[in-house]
Amino acid sequence: MKTVNSLPLTVTRLFAPIPPETQAELDLLCELYGRTLQKFQMAFCTHELRQKVWNWRAFGDELVYFLNLPQPKFETLLEDLKAQGKRAQAELLKFLRSQQISEGPRLQARHWKLCLDEASQGLRTYWQTVKAELKRQWGRFFGRYSNEPKTLIYINWILRETEQQFYMASQGKVPYPQPPKLNPKETDAEERYRERLAAFEKLKKRH
Structure with missing residues (x-):
């Protein structure tokens, strides 16, 4: 039985270059994503919101509800949050609202939810590490009572x-x-x- 040698086939695909204005918008969106991610990370590092990382989906639903309020009610909400000492959440909502009503390139809700997920995941990993270290340090003290x-x-x-x-x-x-x-x-x-x-x-x- 004869064998047939096959020659490799190379397929070359050509992509149209991205127009400069589109590239500029993409660069801006990447910058906005990084800024939004940083906002969530900073918010989760506060004493006020650090526990929200364990139930970040519910926190995201809460943010969506607040962001869908009419502007007068939204302004009242911000004042109420500040009066309750929840300044970190108020500042986060204010930032997200500014992106929501921006006329230029802006992140969609599904995009800032990715930031929320990424930020909470990083903080959850951090606190799990802290928890493991606490267990290790306490082992010699609580071990006899285990x-x-x-x-x-x-x-x-x-x-x-x-x-x-x-x-x-x-x-x-x-x-x-x-x-x-x-x-x-x-x-x-x-x-x-x-x-x-x-x-x-x-x-x-x-x-």
Whole structure:
């Protein structure tokens, strides 16, 4: 049986050059994407919005709802947010609104949602690293209590990323006097929580 040698076939495709005005618009959109991503990153680094990274989709839906408000209601919303001490969210909404009503090249909603996703993903990775480091540092202290269910409740309570005490612990602060948010089945752990809290305070004084 004879074999037939086949010659390789090269296909050359030609693309029309991008007009200078289109290239300028694309460059501007890339710049806007970077600026918007930076805005989300800065917002998520604030104490006000850092916990939003764990539920960023709901936060995005909230932003969409606010951005769809008529301008008078939107202005009232910004004032209300500032009065409540939510300046980071107010500034973020103000920036997104300016992009929304811009007459020039602007990011569509699906584009700034990509920025929201990218920024929250980066911050989630960061806080997971912090959590792992906290576990490592606490291992020598809490390790001997690892078989005690009530103690594990307390440790897991501290390490809930969606609640304030996790961020206090990550800054080297004892989450006190704020009491733990115990579930109905965890009410018997409150006494053990106080014991662990006292022991943790003594440990911090030695280091």
